[in-house]
Each structure stands twice: as C-alpha cells, then as structure tokens.
Amino acid sequence: MSQSSTLKHKIVVTRNLGPDVMPILEGRTEIDLVVWPEDRACDREWLLRNATGAAALVIMVSDKIDAEVLDAAGPGLRAVSTMSVGYEHVDVKELAKRSIALGYTPDVLTEAVADVCIMLALMAGRNAKQTAALVNEGNWPQFSWAPFLFCGPQLSAPSPSRQRTAGFIGFGRIAKATLARLVPFGFTRCIYGANPNSTRQGSSDDSDKELADRLGLASVRRVDLDTVASESDVVFVLAPGSPSTYHVVNEEFLRRMKKTSVLVNASRGTLVDSDALARVLKEGGIWAAGLDVVEGEPNIPADHPLVREPRCVILPHIGSATNETRVDMASLAANNALAAALGEPMPCALNL
Numbered sequence: 001m002s003q004s005s006t007l008k009h010k011i012v013v014t015r016n017l018g019p020d021v022m023p024i025l026e027g028r029t030e031i032d033l034v035v036w037p038e039d040r041a042c043d044r045e046w047l048l049r050n051a052t053g054a055a056a057l058v059i060m061v062s063d064k065i066d067a068e069v070l071d072a073a074g075p076g077l078r079a080v081s082t083m084s085v086g087y088e089h090v091d092v093k094e095l096a097k098r099s100i101a102l103g104y105t106p107d108v109l110t111e112a113v114a115d116v117c118i119m120l121a122l123m124a125g126r127n128a129k130q131t132a133a134l135v136n137e138g139n140w141p142q143f144s145w146a147p148f149l150f151c152g153p154q155l156s157a158p159s160p161s162r163q164r165t166a167g168f169i170g171f172g173r174i175a176k177a178t179l180a181r182l183v184p185f186g187f188t189r190c191i192y193g194a195n196p197n198s199t200r201q202g203s204s205d206d207s208d209k210e211l212a213d214r215l216g217l218a219s220v221r222r223v224d225l226d227t228v229a230s231e232s233d234v235v236f237v238l239a240p241g242s243p244s245t246y247h248v249v250n251e252e253f254l255r256r257m258k259k260t261s262v263l264v265n266a267s268r269g270t271l272v273d274s275d276a277l278a279r280v281l282k283e284g285g286i287w288a289a290g291l292d293v294v295e296g297e298p299n300i301p302a303d304h305p306l307v308r309e310p311r312c313v314i315l316p317h318i319g320s321a322t323n324e325t326r327v328d329m330a331s332l333a334a335n336n337a338l339a340a341a342l343g344e345p346m347p348c349a350l351n352l
C-alpha cells in the first residue's frame with residue numbers, strides 16, 4: 001500500500017471496512033489504497049493530508065466533506081463514496097459544482113433500520129429502559145409482580161375494535177418497511193407527512209391506495225403534520241436531515257400528540273427538538289420516546305434531561321448495525337469508490 005503513485009488511482013478510506021470487504025480494494029493492482037489506520041473516527045487533519053491526489057474517498061457519517069477536503073484532494077477527485085444512506089455530512093452543492101459524484105448506500109440497510117424502529121417502539125412503550133435497569137442493578141426483589149406494575153400502552157391492537165394508527169414523518173423505503181412490520185401487530189391505518197416544506201402535503205397520491213391494498217390496510221393517507229401528531233399511536237420520524245426538516249418535531253408537535261403515544265426517531269437527531277422532548281416527556285404529554293439518533297450525538301452527557309428520562313430509550317445510532325447489513329453497506333461503498341476511480345459508473349450514485 002504505497003501512499004502515492006502517479007500511475008495508480010488513489011482511494012482513501014477513512015475507516016477499515018473489515019476482512020470481508022477490504023479485499024475488494026486491496027486486491028486491485030491499479031489502486032493505491034490509503035486507509036486510516038486507527039479504530040476510531042478518522043482525524044480531519046489526516047484526511048486533509050492524505051486526500052491529496054485521490055480519485056475517490058470512502059467516508060463515514062462522522063466525516064465532514066466540504067470545500068476544504070475537496071480542495072485538499074485536488075482536481076483528480078472523481079467521487080466521494082459514503083457508507084451511509086444519509087449524506088448531510090457531505091456538501092452536495094460543492095460536489096455538483098466540481099462535477100464530483102456521490103456514492104451512497106440506500107436499500108441495503110432498509111430492513112435492518114425498520115427492525116430497529118419496531119424494537120424502539122416496543123422498548124419505549126413497554127418501559128424496557130427502567131425495568132431492565134432495575135434488574136441489572138439488583139433491585140428486582142423490591143418490585144415483585146403486581147397487577148399494574150410497569151404497564152404501558154400495547155403496540156399491537158388489543159382487539160379488532162381498538163385499531164392502531166401508524167404515523168410517519170418521511171415516507172420512503174424505511175418507513176414503508178416499518179409499516180409492513182406493523183401490519184401483523186394489527187395496525188390498520190397509516191398517515192404520513194413528508195418534508196414540511198413540500199407543496200404536495202395534504203394530498204394522497206395513487207400509490208397510497210396500492211400500498212394499502214398490498215398490505216391489507218384500511219387506509220394510507222398523506223396528511224398535514226398536525227394530523228400526524230394528533231392521530232398517531234406511534235410516530236416514526238424517518239425523513240432525511242436537512243435545514244428544512246430541522247426540529248420538525250418541536251414542542252407544538254409533541255403537545256398535539258396523544259398522551260399514550262410513542263415517538264420513534266431513527267433518522268437524524270436534528271429532526272427532534274431534544275429540550276422540548278425532555279420537557280413533554282417529563283410532564284407526561286406523550287408516553288415515551290425511542291431514539292436511535294439525538295441532536296449533538298455522540299456527545300450526549302449522561303446527565304442530559306433526555307438521558308435521565310425513564311421512558312426515553314436512547315440507542316447509539318445502531319439502526320443499520322447488523323452483521324449482514326454492514327457488510328453490504330461497506331461492500332457497496334467500496335465498489336462505488338472502485339468504479340469511480342476506474343472511470344466506470346458507480347453501482348449506486350446519488351443524482352446530484
């Protein structure tokens with residue numbers, strides 16, 4: 001792995017992609033491979049130093065790709081390949097201006113993230129955080145079985161007459177995979193609002209009916225966000241992070257939600273106002289929250305009001321973290337970079 005060669009195409013990788021995937025890049029004689037050597041997020045200074053002359057960069061969500069990095073790489077950079085479906089850490093306008101392509105990893109993580117959405121809805125609603133903690137801390141003997149101890153709202157419809165409504169903010173692939181998982185739980189209605197700035201809000205499109213028919217639901221409807229808040233039993237936040245979705249779940253939204261409802265966020269922390277959520281949870285405005293992402297992650301202090309909240313389950317951004325999915329994501333990211341470096345079409349490029 002030499003650091004530079006005028007004959008070879010240089011690919012810089014900001015995290016070792018593991019023994020199943022690294023051979024995709026290591027086995028290529030046309031490639032000059034440079035890999036961040038440590039088992040932690042790549043230092044920006046290292047990236048700036050090593051990007052010089054690169055044809056492609058394989059990056060993680062923790063790497064910010066902006067004009068400074070692109071300048072450091074120089075005019076030979078053909079593509080940035082992120083091992084993620086989200087790309088708000090990449091300045092896409094700057095990429096487009098310089099005709100640099102962006103590879104990303106949608107689809108391969110859909111099922112894994114949808115699994116975590118259901119897990120969070122169940123864990124939050126059924127008091128998993130506080131009940132598991134009391135067992136871990138040896139306090140179970142003080143809480144022997146009692147008729148209504150640690151009860152929470154049931155995710156599945158307890159009877160055909162008590163129907164469940166799923167609400168979504170953002171209604172892409174992961175939302176639809178999550179919805180499919182809710183059907184066996186007895187959910188019959190789905191309502192969704194997309195990007196709050198979208199002009200299409202409030203009007204259902206034809207595919208909603210097709211989706212409802214295919215899943216056997218009574219209805220799938222596009223509605224305004226106030227309706228998502230007030231009518232859902234669980235609200236799943238699954239829209240991309242961007243300035244237009246910043247704090248889409250704010251205090252007003254949370255105060256419209258049912259007191260028995262659960263909020264799940266598996267998209268980006270910036271979509272939910274953490275301070276407002278902590279306040280509303282404390283006051284019992286909603287039942288619980290399950291978060292795979294939080295504003296300011298990973299720097300959330302243990303004494304943050306949300307972390308202290310017994311009915312707020314917080315996971316450290318593990319939505320796609322299954323062995324199978326991470327290998328698929330890493331392979332796609334590596335193949336995107338390889339193709340771009342060799343001047344071939346990337347298997348999965350974002351339309352910039």
Ligand SMILES: O=CC(=O)O
Nearest residue numbers: 061083084085086
């Ligand atoms: O958050 C993870 C991703 O965008 O893939």
